[in-house]
Amino acid sequence: MRLVAVTGGIGAGKSTVSRALAARGAQVIDADATARRVVDPNDPRGPRxxxxxxxxxxxxxxxxxxxxDRERVAAVVFHDEELRHRYNAIVHPAIMQATAEEIDAHRGTEAVVVHEIPLLTADTAALPWTYDLVVTVEADAEARVRRLQDGRGYTREHAEARVRAQGGEERRLAIADVVIRTDGSPADTERRADELWRRLTA
Incomplete structure (x- = not known):
């Protein structure tokens, strides 16, 4: 098994790159999907x-x-750093456990496992697993703002606030083995994903 992190800021194109790798045979673990699952009332962890x-x-x-109601949660914690830390202290352990189980399910295989994880940086606390490769997906702030407006229906003010809240790319670049910029054409992003896939399966 090869475990690959695909990270980047909101609107940078992480999911686009992950989908391209999945189309080539990768097994994708979506951190956002895992986060939603651990607060699903039907998940074993959910009610607690x-x-x-x-x-x-x-x-x-x-x-x-x-x-x-994730929108209500965001409205409550987005502007309150202390409350956000307390909220994260509840959900992060559950997410870590669920993610570790998903990764462990592929151990002993020859799978390329892509963990799509937002905002993995040099400041991220130690994780219970080790990545074989860290890929960061980057785009300039204006491109990200436009994507959030067009793709998610954000107002420009909301989009700019979300991009600004995540800080610059420097701390992601500090741990990246591969950088894929998505400022260019979709064809260019596909080409970069293809190059990465060949590296992962060489």
């Missing part, structure tokens, strides 16, 4: 994690069906 979140943020962050 949801109860802790409701105790911290209030029952109003839960939808009528008992699921987590």
């Amino acid at each position: 994690v949801l109860a802790q979140i409701a105790a911290l943020l209030g029952a109003e962050v839960l939808a009528d069906d008992g699921s987590l």
Whole structure:
């Protein structure tokens, strides 16, 4: 098994690169999907994690069906750093455990496992696994803002705030083995993904 991190800021194109690698045969673990799963009421971890979140943020962050209203959570914690840290202290251990299980399921195989993980930087706390390769996907801030407006319906103000909150790319570049810039054409991104795939399977 080869374990590859694909990271980058919001709107940079992580998912585009991960999909390109999946099309070539990679097994993709999407950190955002894992984060949603551990707060799913139907997941074995879900009820316990949801109860802790409701105790911290209030029952109003839960939808009528008992699921987590992620927009309400974001509205509560986005501007409160201390509260955001306390929220992360609840959900991160569950995410780490679930991710480790997903990775372990591929051990002993020859799979290329891509972990699509946002904002992996030189400042990220030690993880329970080690990557064989770290890829960061980057694009200039203006391109990212436009993508958030066009693809997710963000207002320009909201898009700029999300990009700005994640800081610059320097701390991601500090740990990257490979940098893929998506400022160019889709064909150029596909070409870079193809080059990466050949490296991973050489």
